[in-house]
Amino acid sequence: MSPASYDHPPLGATAIRPSWGELPGSLRDSITAHLGSAVVTADVQGGGFTPGVAARLGLANDDRVFVKAIPDDHVLSGKYLTEAATSAGLPATAPVPRLRWYGASAGWIVLIFDDLDGxxxxxxxxxxxxxxxxxxxxxxxxxxxxxxxxxxxxxxxxxxxxxxxxxxxxxxxxxxxxxxxxxxxxxxxxxxxxxxxxxxxxxxxxxxxxxxxxxxxxxxxxxxxxxxxxxxxxxxxxxxxxxxxxxxxxxxxxxxxxxxxxxxxxxxxxxxxxxxxxxxxxxxxxxxxxxxxxxxxxxxxxxxxxxxxxxxxxxxxxxxx
Ligand SMILES: Nc1ncnc2c1ncn2[C@@H]1O[C@H](COP(=O)(O)OP(=O)(O)O)[C@@H](O)[C@H]1O
Ligand SMILES: [Mg+2]
The missing domain is CATH 3.90.1200.10 (Aminoglycoside phosphotransferase (APH), C-terminal lobe)
Structure with a gap:
């Protein structure tokens, strides 16, 4: 059997992630406070394999962001901090979404990026x-x-x-x-x-x-x-x-x-x-x-x-x- 012919979920539908509504209210409140505008749409992104939050958010002020988050005691939380530190150090000319904010919020590690439509x-x-x-x-x-x-x-x-x-x-x-x-x-x-x-x-x-x-x-x-x-x-x-x-x-x-x-x-x-x-x-x-x-x-x-x-x-x- 060729590698391409196994039955498998399509790219972009491999991860099981929580929806915005399933997140603790305290986390949603704190992300919203950092964004400075209410979240009106939230599209969970199914790419990858980690079970953390990955969602494209549409805001009341018409801005858009991409948010990743994971509980700070999760085995992968260190990876999220590494990603934040790396993203913060990349030059503006690199083909990457800009990291807007990261930090600990309501017991979670949160990263907020520019949203990429693609x-x-x-x-x-x-x-x-x-x-x-x-x-x-x-x-x-x-x-x-x-x-x-x-x-x-x-x-x-x-x-x-x-x-x-x-x-x-x-x-x-x-x-x-x-x-x-x-x-x-x-x-x-x-x-x-x-x-x-x-x-x-x-x-x-x-x-x-x-x-x-x-x-x-x-x-x-x-x-x-x-x-x-x-x-x-x-x-x-x-x-x-x-x-x-x-x-x-x-x-x-x-x-x-x-x-x-x-x-x-x-x-x-x-x-x-x-x-x-x-x-x-x-x-x-x-x-x-x-x-x-x-x-x-x-x-x-x-x-x-x-x-x-x-x-x-x-x-x-x-x-x-
Ligand atoms: N800045 C972004 N804007 C829009 N979608 C994004 C952005 N970054 C990642 N994604 C989408 O979210 C998915 C998961 O993000 P990723 O950073 O790869 O998380 P993980 O560490 O869980 O693999 C990606 O496969 C991609 O489809
Ligand atoms: Mg990934």
């Missing part, structure tokens, strides 16, 4: 969004080199410690592991380590480049949102992250890579590093998709199964195994 990019073959997204992500990497934020963790500290899986799976292979993965487990667990030596760089790496973290505005500008996993490192990482998502959207691995030709960060990355990176994503998603679902996050593991299939296809293509 859609998620379509990364399927032939879509005009593909070159637009490639140009936007590569241009963003250039703009954010050197990183405008100084106190970021290195990519080797954050991404390398996260993106792996084969070394765990090889010690106790799951019974449902595919035949190809099982056959190559020792080689994959060795292969997934190599890219770690090539993560160093001075770029601000977004670290979570996916179509649901991008919005194409009515004016066809590609915006990148959700800066919760930033690091300092080599810019090829954000560009290469597009490959498994293009494969998930129906590209062959060869066609997905072809879309990146001409991007300096991609062209200059050593081929064996990219092969190792593909293997590390394949291992990460293969491992994570077998974990129990987090509370109120029903679609994450299914998404990771599809992502694993895409990254495995990418790894097969690059290794020839």
């Amino acid at each position: 859609r998620h990019p379509d990364l399927s073959p032939g879509s005009a969004d593909v070159p637009a997204v490639v140009t936007a992500v590569s241009g963003m990497g250039e703009l954010l080199t050197p990183s405008p934020l100084s106190d970021l963790p290195s990519a080797s500290a954050t991404r390398v410690s996260l993106l792996h899986g084969w070394r765990e799976l090889v010690t106790c292979p799951p019974v449902d592991l595919g035949a190809w993965e099982r056959r190559h487990l020792p080689d994959l667990s060795e292969l997934e380590t190599h890219w770690a030596r090539h993560t160093e760089g001075s770029a601000l790496v977004h670290g979570d480049i996916r179509p649901d973290n991008m919005i194409i505005s009515a004016g066809e500008v590609v915006f990148v949102v959700d800066w919760a996993q930033p690091s300092r490192g080599a810019a090829w990482q954000d560009v290469a992250d597009l490959v498994p998502h293009m494969i998930m959207a129906g590209h062959s691995p060869a066609a997905a890579e072809k879309a990146l030709i001409g991007v300096q960060a991609w062209d200059s990355a050593p081929p064996d590093v990219i092969t190792s990176y593909a293997a590390s994503f394949a291992g990460y998603w293969t491992r994570m998709s077998r974990q129990p679902a987090p509370p109120s996050v029903p679609n994450l593991r299914g998404y990771q199964r599809r992502a694993a299939a895409a990254a495995i296809a990418w790894t097969m293509y690059r290794t020839g195994w």
Whole structure:
């Protein structure tokens, strides 16, 4: 089965989030006080997987904002604070929504952004969004080199410690592991380590480049949102992250890579590093998709199964195994 053919909710409908009306009155009151105008419409956004608030709000004064919020004792609240600190440090020229306010409110962490009216990019073959997204992500990497934020963790500290899986799976292979993965487990667990030596760089790496973290505005500008996993490192990482998502959207691995030709960060990355990176994503998603679902996050593991299939296809293509 090809990665694109699994049954799955569409982009933009993967998260289960509270509606505006379900939020505690004290939180709504405090957000309204910060906005300085009453909320008249609230459209919950279903993109992503976290169970936090994500809503586009229309205000009585005709202004519009996008609000994210999560209880301050939630396991993900630190990510929201990281996103706020990162967003606050991005230059005005970056293709991102402006952060208007953030802070603790009524026991919640709240972020208020400019509202973006748009859609998620379509990364399927032939879509005009593909070159637009490639140009936007590569241009963003250039703009954010050197990183405008100084106190970021290195990519080797954050991404390398996260993106792996084969070394765990090889010690106790799951019974449902595919035949190809099982056959190559020792080689994959060795292969997934190599890219770690090539993560160093001075770029601000977004670290979570996916179509649901991008919005194409009515004016066809590609915006990148959700800066919760930033690091300092080599810019090829954000560009290469597009490959498994293009494969998930129906590209062959060869066609997905072809879309990146001409991007300096991609062209200059050593081929064996990219092969190792593909293997590390394949291992990460293969491992994570077998974990129990987090509370109120029903679609994450299914998404990771599809992502694993895409990254495995990418790894097969690059290794020839
Ligand atoms: N500034 C914005 N304006 C309008 N919609 C947005 C904005 N930022 C994000 N979104 C939408 O909300 C969804 C969830 O936001 P995101 O920041 O990615 O949260 P999460 O951390 O839960 O993934 C995104 O997939 C996108 O569709
Ligand atoms: Mg997101």
